[in-house]
Amino acid sequence: MLYFCVRKNGTSRKKTHVRVSLRDSTTYIIMINFKDKYALVTGASSGIGAAIAKQLSKEGCNLFLTGVNKNRLEETKKSCEASGVKVFTKECNFEEYSSIDDFVQFVKSYNTNIDLFVLNAGISQRAKAFETDFETDKKIMQINYWSAVYLIKKFKDEILKSKHTSISVTTSLAGLFGFPLRTSYCSSKHALFGFFESMDLEYDNVSVTFLIPGRINTDISKSALLGDGQRYDKMDPGQANGLDVDKAAKVAVKAIKKKKHRKLIGKYELLMAHINRYLPSLYYILSKHISPT
Numbered sequence: 001m002l003y004f005c006v007r008k009n010g011t012s013r014k015k016t017h018v019r020v021s022l023r024d025s026t027t028y029i030i031m032i033n034f035k036d037k038y039a040l041v042t043g044a045s046s047g048i049g050a051a052i053a054k055q056l057s058k059e060g061c062n063l064f065l066t067g068v069n070k071n072r073l074e075e076t077k078k079s080c081e082a083s084g085v086k087v088f089t090k091e092c093n094f095e096e097y098s099s100i101d102d103f104v105q106f107v108k109s110y111n112t113n114i115d116l117f118v119l120n121a122g123i124s125q126r127a128k129a130f131e132t133d134f135e136t137d138k139k140i141m142q143i144n145y146w147s148a149v150y151l152i153k154k155f156k157d158e159i160l161k162s163k164h165t166s167i168s169v170t171t172s173l174a175g176l177f178g179f180p181l182r183t184s185y186c187s188s189k190h191a192l193f194g195f196f197e198s199m200d201l202e203y204d205n206v207s208v209t210f211l212i213p214g215r216i217n218t219d220i221s222k223s224a225l226l227g228d229g230q231r232y233d234k235m236d237p238g239q240a241n242g243l244d245v246d247k248a249a250k251v252a253v254k255a256i257k258k259k260k261h262r263k264l265i266g267k268y269e270l271l272m273a274h275i276n277r278y279l280p281s282l283y284y285i286l287s288k289h290i291s292p293t
Contacts, residue, residue, distance in 0.1 A: 031257040032166060035060035040107060040114045042094070042151070043121035045072040047218035048170060048211075050079075051249035052118055057083040059253065064107050064114070066092040067121070094121050094147035095139065104154045113162060114155060116256065119148040119192075120170040124220050125185040126293070127227035136229045137184040144188035149195055164205050168256050169196050173214045173269065177276045177283065180292040185224075200261075207259045211252050212273070214266025215242035221293070236293040243267050 039056050043049035045067025053065055057080035065080075067073045070091050077087045090106045093099040107114070122144045125132070152159075152167065159165045174182050175189025193210065200208035221236040248265050255263035264270045272290075276283040 032259065034116060034257070036062070037115040038062045038064065038112050039116040039118060040064045040066075041118040041120060042066050042092070042148075043170075044076050044089075045069040046076075047220060048213060048216060048245060048248060048252070049118065049120040050076040051245045052120065052168075052252055054079050054083075055246075055249040055253045056116075056118075057081075057085045057087070059257075060085060061116070062086040062112075063088070064110075065089045066103050068093060092121075094143045097150060100147060100151055100154070104151070113158065114165070115162075116166040116168065117152060117155070118168045118170075118256075119152070120168075121147060122170065122188075122220075123185075124224035124232075125182050126221070126224045126232040127181060129183040131227040132184065133228055136225055136227060139229065140184040140225065141188050141191070144185070145191045145195075148192065152199075159206065160203075162205060164207070166256060166259070167196065167199075167206060167208045168211060168252070169208060170211045170213065173212055173264070173266065173273060175212065176273055177287075179287060182292070209256045209260050210262045211255065212262060212264045213243075213248060214264070214269040214272075215239055216245055216248045216266065217242040218245050234293075238269075238291065238293060 034056060039061050041049055041053045041056070041063060044053045044063075044065035046069065049067065050072070053063055053076055057063060060083070062085050063080055065073060065076060065087060066089065067076075068091065073089050073091065077089050080087045088106075088110065090103050092103040123140060125136075125140055127136075148169070169192050171192050172185070172189045174186045175193055178186050196208045196210070200206060215238045217240060219235070221239045222231065222233055224232040226232055243266050251263065251265050264273055272283065272286070275286065
């Protein structure tokens with residue numbers, strides 16, 4: 001039986017949750033148990049965020065949920081409460097720091113420790129770089145990147161005192177490389193990797209899981225922004241034929257429980273991640289011919 005030690009921040013630490021048997025080459029992983037713990041989920045009024053919240057509720061995890069659509073947020077709450085867990089909801093506009101402050105105050109008023117942060121709030125884009133107003137660029141970066149950084153720093157004291165905190169960051173396949181009609185969207189998702197991967201390396205009591213969805217069947221294309229900041233308001237064919245959102249959520253939660261560093265979620269489009277990594281020249285050719293919608 002072999003146990004692996006890793007060196008982090010200059011200190012040797014035994015990874016007791018993983019052991020490898022030489023006899024049968026089987027790896028045993030003790031997963032995180034979220035039963036009776038608390039998770040904070042952003043972007044929980046629809047899509048991947050709502051589906052992850054429902055999946056966590058089935059694991060017995062209590063929830064603080066936020067989103068921009070009050071009615072749909074309440075629908076998510078009711079679905080989660082059916083699993084017998086505690087669910088607290090509050091609307092939040094991630095464009096406004098004051099709104100984030102109000103949500104943070106709401107969460108902290110319950111005097112509970114957040115064991116898992118699911119940073120999922122986001123908005124997409126459907127416009128070329130020079131057709132996108134700078135105000136639209138800033139809005140996408142604010143919602144997708146700065147709001148996540150701001151929110152997590154509001155809980156820095158609690159995280160630093162905790163024995164362990166899990167952070168799940170919903171990025172995108174487009175966060176691994178560039179893609180047409182998504183200049184600001186890609187930039188925001190790249191930025192999430194840079195910030196939270198660095199954080200993961202800095203703190204021993206923090207584990208970050210990057211969820212990297214490809215095309216998932218959600219309404220994200222409908223809410224995507226055009227260059228002038230208006231809604232795209234169309235369901236892309238690629239999105240409509242994407243992976244079922246509930247299946248995506250099951251994969252996501254399992255990855256979080258296993259403390260996976262990165263998890264690709266989707267269908268055949270995930271091949272682009274491997275092509276980009278190992279055959280970058282081919283990636284550039286293919287990206288110019290694949291429909292961005």
